[in-house]
Amino acid sequence: MEVRVRFAPSPTGQIHIGNIRTAIFNWLYARHHNGTFLVRVEDTDRERSTQEAIDILFAELKWLDIDYDENLLYQSEQIKRHLTHAETMLANNHAYRHAKGEGGEAVLFSIPWDDAGFNTIRNCGQTELPIHTEEPVKISKHGVKFALISRKGKPVPTEVCLAGFKNLKIYDANNQCLFDIKDAIESILDKSKACEIQNGQRLSFTRREVYFKDLIKGELSKPLDSMKDFVIVRGDGSPVFHLANVSDDIEQNITHIIRGDDHIENTYRHTLLFQAINSNIPNFAHIPMIINQQGKPYSKRDGDAFLSELRDAGYLPEAVFNYLTLLGWSPGDDSEKMGRDELVSRFNFERVQRSAAQMDLKKLANLNGQYMAEIPQEVFLQQANEIISSLPWGKNIDSSYLSEVAVLMQSRTKTFNQIEDWAYFFTENLTFDESMVEKQLRKPGIKKAFVDLHEQLLTLEFDLVKIESCILFITESNGIKVGKLNLPLRIALTGSKIGAGIFEIIFVLGKDTVIKRLNYAIDNLV
RNA sequence: GACCCCAUCGUCUAGUCAGGCCUAGGACACUGGGUUUUCAUCCCAGCAACACGGGUUCGAAUCCCGUUGGGGUCACCA
Numbered sequence: 001m002e003v004r005v006r007f008a009p010s011p012t013g014q015i016h017i018g019n020i021r022t023a024i025f026n027w028l029y030a031r032h033h034n035g036t037f038l039v040r041v042e043d044t045d046r047e048r049s050t051q052e053a054i055d056i057l058f059a060e061l062k063w064l065d066i067d068y069d070e071n072l073l074y075q076s077e078q079i080k081r082h083l084t085h086a087e088t089m090l091a092n093n094h095a096y097r098h099a100k101g102e103g104g105e106a107v108l109f110s111i112p113w114d115d116a117g118f119n120t121i122r123n124c125g126q127t128e129l130p131i132h133t134e135e136p137v138k139i140s141k142h143g144v145k146f147a148l149i150s151r152k153g154k155p156v157p158t159e160v161c162l163a164g165f166k167n168l169k170i171y172d173a174n175n176q177c178l179f180d181i182k183d184a185i186e187s188i189l190d191k192s193k194a195c196e197i198q199n200g201q202r203l204s205f206t207r208r209e210v211y212f213k214d215l216i217k218g219e220l221s222k223p224l225d226s227m228k229d230f231v232i233v234r235g236d237g238s239p240v241f242h243l244a245n246v247s248d249d250i251e252q253n254i255t256h257i258i259r260g261d262d263h264i265e266n267t268y269r270h271t272l273l274f275q276a277i278n279s280n281i282p283n284f285a286h287i288p289m290i291i292n293q294q295g296k297p298y299s300k301r302d303g304d305a306f307l308s309e310l311r312d313a314g315y316l317p318e319a320v321f322n323y324l325t326l327l328g329w330s331p332g333d334d335s336e337k338m339g340r341d342e343l344v345s346r347f348n349f350e351r352v353q354r355s356a357a358q359m360d361l362k363k364l365a366n367l368n369g370q371y372m373a374e375i376p377q378e379v380f381l382q383q384a385n386e387i388i389s390s391l392p393w394g395k396n397i398d399s400s401y402l403s404e405v406a407v408l409m410q411s412r413t414k415t416f417n418q419i420e421d422w423a424y425f426f427t428e429n430l431t432f433d434e435s436m437v438e439k440q441l442r443k444p445g446i447k448k449a450f451v452d453l454h455e456q457l458l459t460l461e462f463d464l465v466k467i468e469s470c471i472l473f474i475t476e477s478n479g480i481k482v483g484k485l486n487l488p489l490r491i492a493l494t495g496s497k498i499g500a501g502i503f504e505i506i507f508v509l510g511k512d513t514v515i516k517r518l519n520y521a522i523d524n525l526v
Numbered sequence: 527g528a529c530c531c532c533a534u535c536g537u538c539u540a541g542u543c544a545g546g547c548c549u550a551g552g553a554c555a556c557u558g559g560g561u562u563u564u565c566a567u568c569c570c571a572g573c574a575a576c577a578c579g580g581g582u583u584c585g586a587a588u589c590c591c592g593u594u595g596g597g598g599u600c601a602c603c604a
Binding site (some may be wrong): 100 | 527528529530531532533536538539543545549551552553554555562563564565566567594597598599600601602603604
């Protein structure tokens with residue numbers, strides 16, 4: 001069977017990482033099966049959908065190199081067909097018009113009383129439900145209203161669909177049958193007659209449930225007596241998500257619906273909709289959510305929840321793509337760093353996790369570092385150049401000097417935004433960590449060593465080997481243990497305790513700069 | 527509240543469907559050591575988990591029941 005999947009985001013702002021992972025899983029599945037990956041823009045929420053958001057969406061897809069097939073489908077242009085499908089259901093008696101609350105007469109989908117034509121509904125036995133005696137039971141084609149009993153014995157008003165109560169009988173406290181639906185069903189259904197029964201104490205009915213087999217979670221089911229008929233066309237004549245979504249999936253011949261597991265409840269309803277429109281039901285795969293550091297769903301305050309933030313933080317698209325596939329999926333062995341082709345060939349639903357996953361930025365950074373290390377030198381240089389020229393200290397930089405710095409720093413750069421930390425190569429505006437200065441510079445012997453070094457450097461021929469032996473000489477002649485002058489020197493010259501090798505740094509900075517900074521340190525720091 | 531779903535190191539996960547190969551493996555992070563006379567890298571070692579309680583079984587992370595915890599959904603939003 002040909003595989004046809006779709007990514008169907010609502011363009012209402014930034015792209016969330018959970019969202020883009022859904023796109024990735026869809027894309028991977030399609031490519032794995034040589035199938036078709038479609039993008040559908042679900043822009044029916046005219047209030048919140050914006051062109052800007054649509055532009056962001058495609059920019060992000062492009063950044064991650066996720067290509068799509070065939071033409072885009074804009075949901076807002078499909079309204080006519082959506083409404084035709086609503087008409088079909090109205091004609092089949094699978095939907096009815098009803099003024100439910102304000103907003104005029106809407107079209108509601110009727111959870112089917114009659115299973116004919118519905119393969120995803122099954123009986124699951126006789127059930128009893130205790131109800132609050134003081135509240136009447138109201139039965140109409142629009143649903144059944146009654147009151148459950150809270151733990152404290154209070155009535156809890158409930159309204160669910162009629163279809164949940166096949167073979168309903170209502171008994172009072174004396175076990176007397178007050179109502180049998182088989183006597184009333186015809187007039188309820190055909191003449192829209194409503195019944196009201198007082199003093200009921202329990203409901204007795206055949207429970208039915210809607211079920212489907214999820215490719216990730218296995219068989220999922222939900223009793224009809226916990227569902228309600230739902231609006232598919234608003235009072236103003238516009239289609240609701242459920243209708244539009246299903247109608248478009250039919251139109252696009254979608255074979256596998258891969259979406260977040262927050263849609264599971266919708267899927268119970270959607271399977272019914274597919275059948276009411278006389279269409280085949282696609283396969284479903286519900287992937288788990290991504291949650292924040294606190295283990296909660298991401299909210300606006302969390303940060304790093306948008307793909308753009310990851311990009312702005314300097315992560316590579318390859319690394320982000322790779323990392324996101326590993327959130328909620330694993331290849332089954334210990335492979336982690338995997339390229340596109342390998343991911344495409346290994347991806348499957350069997351190995352998708354059933355529970356939510358947390359982002360671990362440190363792991364992403366580590367993976368990103370592995371990708372960074374593989375970037376060819378000239379590509380790295382070009383990227384670095386772009387980033388540096390956008391930084392405040394990055395104007396008018398000598399390109400051969402930049403090249404020297406970049407070569408030196410590539411192996412210790414895990415994300416491109418760390419290039420900001422290269423400032424000490426380009427500006428005399430160093431920032432010193434006071435506690436590091438105190439700890440490393442203001443200790444006995446350092447000042448004298450610096451002064452000696454300063455004097456030596458003035459006349460030193462400036463190459464790597466000579467710099468190294470000069471520093472070694474100063475270290476030893478000052479009675480400092482080998483290597484122990486390096487960190488103080490690093491702090492004095494760069495302000496930082498980490499970075500490239502100190503001898504290389506000194507060489508790249510050049511004699512004038514080093515002497516200038518050493519002077520400053522001798523006068524102000526040590 | 528009702529319904530649905532989920533549950534292995536701090537985190538991502540392997541092992542669960544087909545019970546024994548699990549003294550529960552890997553990765554990130556963390557800690558210690560080594561290499562680099564410095565930083566990063568790299569190498570080695572360590573720390574660290576089957577949510578809890580019952581059952582079935584010769585044997586349970588794995589199967590069953592219950593409990594707890596977490597999440598989702600209950601809109602004329604998508």
